Amino acid sequence: MPENNAPTPDSSVPASDARRREPMFPDGPAPDPAGSHHERRIRSFQPRRSRVTTGQGESLRRLWPKWGLDIDGLSRLDLGELFDDPKLPVVLEIGFGMGEATAQMAAADPGTGILACDVHTPGQGNLLGLAERNGLTNVRVANGDAIILLREMLAPDSLAGIRVYFPDPWPKKRHHKRRLIQPEFLALAATRLAPGGLLHCATDWEPYAEQMLEVLSAAPDFENTQPDGGFAPRPDFRPLTRFEGQGLDKGHVVHDVMFTRRER
Template identity: 45%
Template sequence: MTEQKNHKTIEQAQQEGKYIRKVRSFVKREGRLTNGQAKALEQFWDVMGLSHNQGLINPEALFGNTNPVVLEIGFGMGKSLVEMAKNAPELNFIGIEVHRPGVGACISLAQEEGVNNLKVYEHDAIEILADCIPDGSLTTVQLFFPDPWHKKKHHKRRIVQPEFVETIRQKLKVGGVFHMATDWENYAECMLEDMSTAPGYKNLSETNDYVPRPDSRPLTKFENRGQRLGHGVWDIQFQRVN
């Protein structure tokens, strides 16, 4: 009986009314969908949306080409992700976000901008990585401004942990890059420590710590405001070497 339970997915167990405790790296804040977001989800989900229950994807079949694939975890309202996809038509982009209004906003903006090299999930990134993304399939993984969970007792909720770092390594191609950014210095230090001690990675920083913001990462309105107030932002890039 125990063996059978272990082979059930979390979703199956929950559907059967079983409570499974998971440490989440996010808080589910639904918020209201605007009319535009709801309309975008209704009209364009079939074109842009991906579902967890579809299982393992084939990126070449999904996008109809062999272009490199960039995965962004937690794209918020999607503005910078759409901008990146528009600026790099030679790349394919997959975004993961748990908040429905953000997914709707991203799809709406992508359609306005004529972006067709972007697909999105509305789901928990940990489960998408486990069940949907093939090993060795990604050129870049982006994690920009994840929830810092700044209280020490909440640090266990931070998404960047050794197990997560190893999962990302498996999904990257050899030579692929894991790019993180945060405006919370303690989190940056913890990210750097976890990445520096993880096997199979090389820091791309010339000073063995942080890298300058690459041009490929758009400067957000939030970040602009932070810079004016003297707040720091730390970019970290590690390459998979084996």
């Protein structure tokens, strides 16, 4: 017989599902921060909870309470409070991999806050460790769905920029609906960018680059930074990442797409 206050096992929940819902780090990123209180829809990402190294795990345990947040969609973020500076311009980076490029950009521009969003637990731990070792107080790490973050947790006109570097290209035609850069995403992003805020995308998948350019050119809230209406040269502030280098070695062509939010 279980003790009076002890939970009774739920035989209707498979053990494997129960284990997946258990947090890897009790005070760290949650496995499904938004839970069931937001609609289920086609996602542009797949959670990847691959092996976490000892160093990454230690960074998550120590630094998540200080610099990490779960995207639960339940409350509006105060970015000034989050970054301990109400005047700091904040850029949202959607998908940062292992965080090396994010750390480089944060170090090169300490006057800008980077709210870095991803679902990859090892990358979250790695970026937190990089931030600590390099004294980067302008980085915060968000765990979960960037759409929920934008829609439910960020105020209108609160972002100085949005960066989407090397998102999943979903190359198969039947998966194109999963690509992040779609008209619906752009309409939402425009409401959260301040006037003149920069939306900067980069990809080494040429068909996706063409789609990015096409849908952004058609978006009424955005204006191409390039007078000829084409792709932009890689700006100095975007580092050449290891992933990008691997693509270049394979003969891939990297395209940057840079649009600003129009004045309303």
